[in-house]
Amino acid sequence: MRHLAYAAMLAFCLLGTLPLNWFFELGVLGQVRRLVLSIAPVFVVFVLWDVAAILAGHWRFDPSQTLPVRFWGLPVEELGFFVVIPLAGLLTYEAVGVVMARRRVRRSRGVLR
Amino acid sequence: MTYTGAACVGVVAALVLDLWVLRTRLVATRQWWAAYAIVMGFQLLTNGWLTGRLIVTYDPDAILGSGTVPFLGDGRIAYAPVEDLGFGFALVLATCALWVWWGGRLRGRSDLASRQGGVGRVRSGGTGRRHVDERP
Numbered sequence A: 001m002r003h004l005a006y007a008a009m010l011a012f013c014l015l016g017t018l019p020l021n022w023f024f025e026l027g028v029l030g031q032v033r034r035l036v037l038s039i040a041p042v043f044v045v046f047v048l049w050d051v052a053a054i055l056a057g058h059w060r061f062d063p064s065q066t067l068p069v070r071f072w073g074l075p076v077e078e079l080g081f082f083v084v085i086p087l088a089g090l091l092t093y094e095a096v097g098v099v100m101a102r103r104r105v106r107r108s109r110g111v112l113r
Numbered sequence B: 001m002t003y004t005g006a007a008c009v010g011v012v013a014a015l016v017l018d019l020w021v022l023r024t025r026l027v028a029t030r031q032w033w034a035a036y037a038i039v040m041g042f043q044l045l046t047n048g049w050l051t052g053r054l055i056v057t058y059d060p061d062a063i064l065g066s067g068t069v070p071f072l073g074d075g076r077i078a079y080a081p082v083e084d085l086g087f088g089f090a091l092v093l094a095t096c097a098l099w100v101w102w103g104g105r106l107r108g109r110s111d112l113a114s115r116q117g118g119v120g121r122v123r124s125g126g127t128g129r130r131h132v133d134e135r136p
Helices: A002-023 A032-055 A076-112 B003-021 B030-052 B083-109 B119-123 B129-134
Strands: A059-061 B056-058
Touching (some): A032 A059, A032 B003, A032 B083, A076 B030, B003 B083, B030 B056, B030 B083
Antiparallel strands (some): A059 B056
């Protein structure tokens, strides 16, 4: 179970944000092309940063709390991180947009009355 | 370069991307800052898990703090080095800026006039429209 400590954090982020897509009818997850085009460049840059940081010794990952699968010295969770966190950020951003738009509508209706 | 320096470069690069490269100007909107406040709250929580449990450990020479991992102080917030806040800010801002930018471009290519007004515009925070207008 200890090996899943990092993976559990990613699962928590997904459980907290994926439902926003349906709860607020965001339609974010349906826009696969736009998602890939937005997340892929960020993924590449931050994975390069991460690999460089590990080579420079800036940080390291506890092998006993991560899965044994590694890419360029990064645990597989770290690659997942650069998909999960951007996605969670996008869903939050869009959900806030919907909430703010609804508020605007409600406020303008209040003025009309 | 230390992590401190790299995090500063990351923040500046994300701001340049948003303000001058893509010209999405998310950092000038309430929607971005409201969303970022929520993201930062959850970053402190989840990153606190990663750093407090020592899943990730940092070279004291690369960060502002020393080798200790207090909840607060010694260059740390919720166990994580303050540099992580810059890292997270750059990561999420760059993604959201690209998302809004592609929203404008892809919409301009596919369903032109129908989405420029109503819900589509509101959902992308109103920032996609400019790019639609720029297309010939």
